Amino acid sequence: MAASVELVAGCYEQVVFGYRVRIDQKEWTVKADFSHHAHMASVSAVAASDKFVVTGSKDETLLLYDMNKKVEHGSLLHHDGSITCLEFHGNTHLMSGGEDGLLCVWSTKKWECLKSIKAHKGHVTSISVHPSGKLALTVGTDKTLRTWNLMNGRSAFIKNIKQNAQIVRWSPDGDKYVVVMEDQINLFDLETASMTNTLQNPKRISAINFLNNSILAVAGDDETVRLCDLDKGKWLREFKAHETRVKALESFKVDDYSVLVTASNDGFIKMWKLHLGEELECPTLLGEVNTEARLTCLTVWKPSTTCTTKEEEKEREAATSKELAEALLKRKRVHIVQHEEVLLEHESKPMKFKKNKKVGGKQEKGK
Numbered sequence: 001m002a003a004s005v006e007l008v009a010g011c012y013e014q015v016v017f018g019y020r021v022r023i024d025q026k027e028w029t030v031k032a033d034f035s036h037h038a039h040m041a042s043v044s045a046v047a048a049s050d051k052f053v054v055t056g057s058k059d060e061t062l063l064l065y066d067m068n069k070k071v072e073h074g075s076l077l078h079h080d081g082s083i084t085c086l087e088f089h090g091n092t093h094l095m096s097g098g099e100d101g102l103l104c105v106w107s108t109k110k111w112e113c114l115k116s117i118k119a120h121k122g123h124v125t126s127i128s129v130h131p132s133g134k135l136a137l138t139v140g141t142d143k144t145l146r147t148w149n150l151m152n153g154r155s156a157f158i159k160n161i162k163q164n165a166q167i168v169r170w171s172p173d174g175d176k177y178v179v180v181m182e183d184q185i186n187l188f189d190l191e192t193a194s195m196t197n198t199l200q201n202p203k204r205i206s207a208i209n210f211l212n213n214s215i216l217a218v219a220g221d222d223e224t225v226r227l228c229d230l231d232k233g234k235w236l237r238e239f240k241a242h243e244t245r246v247k248a249l250e251s252f253k254v255d256d257y258s259v260l261v262t263a264s265n266d267g268f269i270k271m272w273k274l275h276l277g278e279e280l281e282c283p284t285l286l287g288e289v290n291t292e293a294r295l296t297c298l299t300v301w302k303p304s305t306t307c308t309t310k311e312e313e314k315e316r317e318a319a320t321s322k323e324l325a326e327a328l329l330k331r332k333r334v335h336i337v338q339h340e341e342v343l344l345e346h347e348s349k350p351m352k353f354k355k356n357k358k359v360g361g362k363q364e365k366g367k
Contacts, residue, residue, distance in 0.1 A: 003022065003023065003024040004020050004021060004022050004023060004024070004303065005020075005021050005023060005252065005300055005301065005302050005303075006018055006019065006020055006021070006033060006053075006067065006300070006301040006302075006303070007019045007021060007030075007261060007269055007289075007298065007300060007301075008046055008048065008053050008298070008299050008300075008301055009046070009248070009263050009269060009291065009295050009296075009297065009298045009299075010038075010042075010043025010044070010045075010046050010055055010057075010295070010296050010297045010298075011042070011043060011291065011293035011294050011295050011296055012042040012043075012293070012294040012296055013042070013293050013294065014037055014038065014039045014040065014041060014042060014043060014057070015035055015036065015037050015038065015043070015293060016035070016036045016038040016043060016046070016055055016063075016065075017032075017034075017035050017291050017293070018032075018033040018034040018035070019031065019032055019033055019269065019289050020033045021271070021287065023254055023259075028271070028286050028287045029287075030287050030288070030289045032289075033070075034070060036072070038055055038057070038063050038072075039055070039057035039058075039059045039061065039063065040057070040059040041057050041058035041059040041082075042057065042058050042296060043055050043056070043057050043296055043297060044056055044057055044058055044082055044083055044084060044296060044297065045083050045084065045085050045086040045096075045297055046086065046297045046298065046299045047086035047087055047088050047094070047299055048067075048088065048299045048300065048301040048302075049088040049090070049091045049094075049108065050091050050302075050303075050304035051066065051067060051068060051091065051304070052064055052065060052066060052067065052073065052108065053065045053067055053299065053301055054076075054086055054088075054094060056083025056084075056085075056086050056096060056098075057082070057083055058082040058083070059082075060077075060079050060080065060081060060082065060083065060098070061075055061076065061077055061083075062075065062076035062077075062079075062083060062086075062096060063075055063076075064076065064111065067301050067303070068303075074111065076096075076106065076111060076113075078096075078102075078104055078113050078116065079096065079098035079099075079100055079102060079104065080098075080100045080102075081098045081099030081100035081123075082098060082099045083096060083097075083098050084097050084098055084099060084123055084124055084125055084126075085097040085124060085125065085126050085127045086127075087127045087128065087129055088108075089129045089133050089150075090133065091108060092107070092108055092109070093105060093106065093107060093108060093114075094106040094108060095127050095129060095136065096127075097119065097123075097124030097125070097126070097127050097138060098123070098124060099123040099124075100123075101118055101119060101120045101121060101122060101123065101124060101140065102116055102117065102118060102119065102124070103116075103117045103119035103124055103127070103136075103138055103148070104116050104117075105117075105150075105153065115153045117148070117153060117155075119138050119140065119146060119148075120138065120139075120140025120141065120142045120144065120146070121140070121142040122140050122141030122142040122164075123140055123141045124138055124139075124140050125139050125140055125141060125164070125165065125166055125167070126138065126139050126165070126166065126167045126168045126169075127168075128168050128169045128170045128177065129150070129170070130170050130174050131170065131172065131173070131174040132174060133150060134149070134150055134151055135147060135148065135149065135150060135156070136148040136150055137168045137170065137177060138168065139161075139164075139165035139166075139167070139168045139179065140164075140165075141164045143160060143161055143162070143163060143164055143165075144158055144159065144160055144161065145158075145159040145161055145165065145168065145179060146158050146159075147159075157193075159193070161179065161181070162181075163181050163182070164181065165179050165180060165181045166180050166181065166182070166205065167179070167180035167205065167207075167208055168180070169208060169210065171210055171213050171214075171230075172210055172212065172213050173213045174190065175189070175190050175191075175213070176188060176189055176190055176196070176230070177190065178208065178216065178230065180205045180208060182204050182205070183200060183201045183202070183203060183204050183205055183220065184198060184199070184200055184201070184205075185198065185199040185200075185201065185205070185208070185216070185218065185228070185230075186198050187199075187230050187233075197230060197231075197233040198233070199228055199230075199233060199234075199235070201218055201220050201226065202220070202222070203220035203221040203222045203224075204220055204221045205218060205219070205220045206219055206220055206221060206245065206246065206247055206248075207219045207246065207247060207248050207249040208249065209249040209250060209251050209260070210251075211227070211251055211258050211260065211274065211276060212258075212276055214229055214230055214231045214232075215227060215228070215229055215230075215236070215276055215280075216228050216230055217249050217251065217260055219241075219245075219246035219247070219248075219249050219262065220245070220246070221245045222245055222246075223240050223241060223242045223243055223244060223245065223246065223264070224238050224239065224240055224241065224246075225238065225239060225241045225246060225249070225260070225262060225272075226238040227280060236280045237280050237282065239272075239282060239283055241262045241264070241270060241272070242262065242264035242265075242266050242268060242270070243264070243266045243268075244264055244265045244266045245264065245265055246262050246263070246264050247263055247264060247265060247295055247296055247297070247298075248262070248263040248295065248296070248297050248298035249261070249262055249263075249298070250298050250299060250300045251300075252300050252302065256275070257273055257274060257275050257276075258273075258274045258275075258276055259271050259272065259273060259274070259286065260272040260274055260283065261298060261300060263295040263297075263298040264295060265294045265295065267290050267291050267292050267293055267294065267295065268288055268289070268290050268291070269288065269289050269291065269295070269298065270285060270287070270288040271285070271286040271287050271288070272284065272285060272286065273285075273286050
């Protein structure tokens with residue numbers, strides 16, 4: 001694994017923060033890498049690939065960041081409503097969901113919208129791509145769980161659920177998935193599509209993260225993070241992570257242990273060390289940083305040696321956090337990507353395309 005990772009978080013104050021963490025030392029160091037007033041409204045979602053970080057906002061836009069060069073790479077305009085969820089599949093495709101009910105599939109090569117699907121009658125609240133890349137799950141405010149065949153971009157299965165779901169997530173092995181509704185976690189088996197376990201959290205759930213194929217970290221509308229074993233259907237441990245509610249969870253592995261990253265409305269991003277043995281020990285704090293903002297979302301960007309040249313690596317190592325922040329402002333490249341708007345009439349009919357025109361800094365639909 002790389003000698004460092006980048007913690008990227010968004011907040012209600014419209015700012016995106018980046019913090020570099022050195023993980024190849026005995027004592028982990030957290031240094032401010034950049035901060036950028038990115039959007040005109042609160043940042044609602046963030047996702048990372050090997051090269052890019054993408055943020056989504058209630059201002060209906062997606063912003064791209066080239067993390068190797070530390071510059072803003074461009075904007076994606078397609079959704080008519082707040083961006084609610086983002087997820088990369090590998091380094092080739094990005095999926096975005098919004099309050100307009102659209103599920104958009106983007107190519108990362110030219111940042112074109114390859115497919116725009118009216119996925120739900122209400123908002124799309126969560127997306128999860130299967131590890132194989134062949135299937136995706138979405139949930140929305142129309143009380144449905146939908147399975148999508150990503151090979152042809154069509155709906156493969158629709159399941160009615162009793163209430164609106166906030167989160168859906170595949171397990172790392174892809175043999176099961178969880179659906180979160182308010183304070184309830186429902187576990188489903190892929191082969192049978194039947195519910196195998198249910199767990200109740202004391203508070204409304206705001207974020208989940210798989211630490212392995214069985215153990216799930218759960219955060220809710222309080223300061224506590226809880227760990228559960230989905231296969232056994234029981235809670236394993238809980239610990240106080242923050243002073244106020246935890247909004248986002250991410251994780252990555254280092255050597256023989258897992259690192260759980262938490263972000264909260266109290267402004268702190270914290271990293272916790274977890275050994276996932278038979279007896280789950282209480283997590284230990286590896287490091288923390290105070291952003292002094294009300295955080296809403298979080299991702300971990302892991303540099304890839306295949307995406308980074310030696311010159312870029314030397315440049316990043318030589319630069320201080322202040323220099324990188326100044327470089328971001330000086331080298332900011334705003335490139336509005338002109339996309340084609342996909343209009344879906346019916347899945348059995350061919351798609352029609354209308355090009356957008358840029359008028360006075362805004363895009364106008366072609367007539």
